[in-house]
Amino acid sequence: MVRNEPEPIDDIIGGEAKTDLWRCLPFLKGSEPSPTTLCCQVEQFVQTLANTTQIRRDLCECFKNIGLGLGVDPARAKLIPMYYHIELLVPIDPYVDCNT
Template sequence: MSSPSLAIRVLAVAIAVTLLAAPAAAAISCSDVIKDIKPCINYLKSGSGAPPSDCCAGASSLASAATSTADKQAACACLKNAAKNLNVKPELAKSLPGSCGISSPIQISPSVDCSKIS
């Protein structure tokens, strides 16, 4: 049995390098993001004071689910579009993670640059 030709070996290496270097696809869907943040919508549009507990539970769930850079950027893009459509109060959206006692780089803002989230 003869060994594979040089062209086949080069092709195999090129495919392996491509697969290893490919960015991970986001595992989180926009419907998952909306499901988690849905309890916050009324608060973000017209609330005041502390966010409701179900809102914080959803925000915490989202922060836990979005672990990879791809997930965080996908969640950010989804929230960015939602913020545009829902006309949320920027100050409430910005303070939501801190008000819920969570740490998250994902912002709810129509002007956030999601490509800068890592």
């Protein structure tokens, strides 16, 4: 029998992606001039989860879907690494192709 239920790791990854975007949402939508320290901390933690190609793709899809629904500005998302000198292994972009 084939089950279509999400794997527990998918729930964790999806939950972390949501937390990440919620913490950064004021900046990502343009209502705050810079991301908060908490946004950076959450972003760094989520990036530590991205240790396999499949997890990076899953996170990317979560960010993409959540970003589309919440109106995230991809240009502002690309600024997060510059503010906190971190490398984003997973883009926060509602228009990205997560399979590349």
